[in-house]
Amino acid sequence: MKALFSGLLLSGLLSFAMADATSAVPQRVGPVSNYGVLGTSGNQVISTKTNKQVMLRGMSLFWADAVGSQYYSENVIAWAAQTLGIDVFRFAMGIESYDSDGGNSEKGKILASYSYKSSPDVKIEQLDRMVKAAIENDIYIIVDWHSHRAEQEQSIANDFFGKMATKYKDVPNIIWEVYNEPVNTDMGTIASYANTVIGTIRKNGSKNLALVGTPKWSQMGSCGGVNQPNVGYVFHFYAATHSVNSYSGNVDNCMKGGNAVFVTEWGTTSADGSGTVNTSEAGSWTSYMERNKISNCNWSLRHATIGDETEQSAMFSGSQVLNNKTLLNGAKYTQSGEFVKKYLTTNKRSWADTLTAGHSGSCKFSNLTVSELDGSKSGVGKSGCSYTSSNEKVATIGTDGSLTIKSHGYALMTGNDGSMSVVTVEKIPEQSVSGLVSMTCTVTNLKKAGTCTNNYTGKSSSEYQFTTMVKSAEGGEITCTSDNPSVVKIEKAICSTSQCYSHKGEYQWIATFTGAVGLANIHVQIPAVSGFKAMDTTFVLGVVKSPNVINPAIFKNVTVEKNSVTELFPATAHTVPVTYTLSAEGYGVIDGTNFIAGDKDASLVVYATSEESETYAAVNQSIVITIGLGGELIDGISPRTLRNVGIQGRIQNGNLMLTAAHSGFAKVQVYNANGKDLLGEETHYVTAGTNVFSLKGYAHGMYYVKVKQSSVSMTIPWSNK
Incomplete structure (x- = not known):
């Protein structure tokens, strides 16, 4: 997509889930259980499990930047799979900090800190969480090298896709998109890049479908030239800019050449994501894709307004981040979102029915979805039938036909007549609360209002507003207690000062630091509410002594001449006397605040220590003094990482x-x-x-x-x- 802007990072809700894609298992039946790994045959995208043509419909996430990252959430993907019926979603990973044309203008430029090149480990961890979400929801994920100049990034792309192919070679949910939107790059150069990168993917064990962008923002003026198996080509359109009459011929020609096509990004607006929504032309495009069974992802799954800018192609209206089930269920849609929602839900499929089709018999019952909360359900199995569960940790059916629910997930129930039925047990979602994050304040900062505390109730400047919520996002009443009120007191009080901003006059949970040094465990409890688990968690608030630091302008690593005198050792740190010790004798001496160097080349460590005071922690520092040309650190002492350091x-x-x-x-x-x-x-x-x-x-x-x-x-x- 040609539009990208970085806006305000808006507040979300705290979750404690951790990524672990390697251990994830499907929690429902989706397209992946039906189709397995995707590939190509001629101009069709096919299931390698059935060798039949497939068509997927889904959503592209926005760039994984300050705006889009809010929706890179397991909660969002689960909701989209269940509510919208998406078969696939796209992980749009920005690579470098450049604009939408692959240049260096500031307009539409992704922040470097959100790019793969600047923070590869961050993006790989984020991808792992999204692969986990894809596996659990049994849908496909497009791993998108969201670049406009990938041929200039071939080395890091080859490294990335090689590592990811090794890691996910046995994950059928993966679709590789090795180039998002080339701009002024010809198809021959694109194909050369793709042959290298996809060759590495294949060499490292992944046979999964690989997609390749085409010239001019993937408008498919030409395609082909990649000589690897299971390759398709990318087409993008925005209905208000690209009409069916003007651009569908490009797709037709590509397919006539025996090439498979996948629309990894399309919108109802103009190509910059703004302007008027053209539902008429968008309808012509969706009809075209349906006739030709072309898989597709709409741009994009996010809210519309960030600051003073609005992305009309976004799914949801408004400026609120919607990243939990409750907020998403109450979401309002943009005009584009309404169109896309109707398109997706109209074509929503019952994948459990597809999986069990052809496995009928007198013991078969209608595929069933229940909740973890249900515990058991009578009358599920047919009289005179016995059932074998594919996952007894999820559910079993007794001889009396009653269903016993044990955990979330799904189980395929095979009757003694060979019939098959699916029981899906939906996970009870957790409640969401913002601000439950551990924090310590130093003694000196506690005395400075506005540093780590403020005055919220009018009673004290040592108050800390750790959450603005008295109920969870799902409506559960929050109760907070402190196990050490001598250090931190907790109360629900009316926020009454100007520091409360939009929450002035509302009840808030407020922590008050007494001034004593210590830690307090803050125990948070929320009772279960309809459809959501109870919450019971703890975080830590406390006061610690301020770190005591010797003046770094004087006490620092330094190189000195032999036989020289250098001031290095302040007598005190915040009025606390400091003791200095050399790591070895014979190379120099400490004389008051000065270091007198000897006549030998050497490298020494100086240790500085002090007792702690009422306000400050003990000093425990070291520096290296290099005398003359230096040498190996005397006695092998060198800066090192120690356990339990402060x-x-x-x-x-x-x-x-x-x-x-x-x-x-x-x-x-x-x-x-x-x-x-x-x-x-x-x-x-x-x-x-x-x-x-x-x-x-x-x-x-x-x-x-x-x-x-x-x-x-x-x-x-x-x-x-």
Whole structure:
């Protein structure tokens, strides 16, 4: 798609699910159980299981950026599969920070921090979660190299698809899309790139369908030239820009040449995603795709309005992020969304019926969907019949015909006459609450209102509004208690000051820090509500002593001349006396605040320690002094990562200020507002003391920054204004 904008990252809802695609199993019967791995035969996309032509209908997710990532959620995919009946969805992974023409203008440019090239581990983790969602919902996922200049990215594309093909070679749900929309690239160059990348996919064990973009934003002026098996070609259209009369001939010619076609992206609007929705032309296109059995994905599954911009091709109207079942069920659709919803639901199929067709008999019963909450159901099996369950951990049928429900998933019930019926047990979804994230405040920051606390009720400037919700998104009443009220008190109170913004006058859950140093477990309970599980979870709030850091402008790694005198050792850190120790003698001496170097080339470690004070933690730092040309660190002592080290962090002016007790490696991860989607990850070598790392490049909005060094971690809420 030619339009892409980066907008405000809006608040989502907290979830605690973790990705693990390798252990995922289908929770329902969908197209994948029926078709298996997809391939091609002539100009048709086929099931390699049945060797028959297939047609899939689904949705493309928006770019996996600040806007689109909110919908890269297992909840969203499950809802779309069940409610809209999608057979496939598209993982649109941005590769580099460039505009919609593959150039460097700022318009429509994806943020570098959301690109695969900048954050490959983040995107691979995100993909794994989406593959898991595809497997659990038994639908297909298109792994889309969402690029306009992939031939310039061949090396990293080859590496990515090679690794993913190895990882997912036995996953039938996968469809590879190795090039989204070439712009000014000829088909010969595209085919050369695709032959290399798809060749690597095949070499690494994946036989799954692979799709290749075509020239001029995949408008299919030409196609062909890829000499790998199971390859199809990509066509994109936007109904208000591309008419059937003008562009369907391109598709016809490609198919007449014996090539399979897949529409991985289409819209009802103009090609930039805005303008008037042309439902008449969109209807002509959907009719054309139905006649020719061309699989397709609509652009895009997201809400329309971000800031002052509106994407008319989005499925949902409004500016609210809709990423749980309750919000999605109550969603309002755009004009485009209404059209697409009708198209998808009209063609929605009962895949369980398809799977069991041809396996009839007197013991067969109508395919059944129940809830985990039901426990059991009588009269399911037929009299005189016995049934074998394909998954006894999900459900079984007794000799009296009663169904016993054990867990979510599905079970194929085979009668003693060979008939087959499907029982699907729907998972009880969890309730959703924002803000339940562990946080510690330092003693010094606690004294500065607005740093980690504020005044919300008019009673104290040491209050922390950890959630604006008194009920879950599903309506369950939230109860919060503190197991250590001497450190943190919890109450539901009216938010009454200007700090409450739009929530002024509403009841909120407020934590008040007493000023004492310590930690409190905040216990959150929500009773079950209709269709949703009860919630029982804990997070941590607390106050810790401020890290004590020696002046880094003086106490730092340094190279000195032999026989020189250098000021390196401040006597105190925040008025606390500091003791300095050399790792070896004979190479220099400490004289008050100075280091007097000897006459030998050497590298020494200096350790700085202090007692803790009422306000500050103990000093435990080290630096390296290189004398002359230096040498191996004396006694083999070198900066290293230690277990159970202390770290403290805060965010100021777009920078992470990280104070570590010891040197070593630290991982910094940035999550979006729902605490679930990993948006950025970097590993830094930190020195003992204060380190500064830039967090620039993220859109305005709410984030959580997680820092981990050795076995110690902390999470910092970050409002990027």
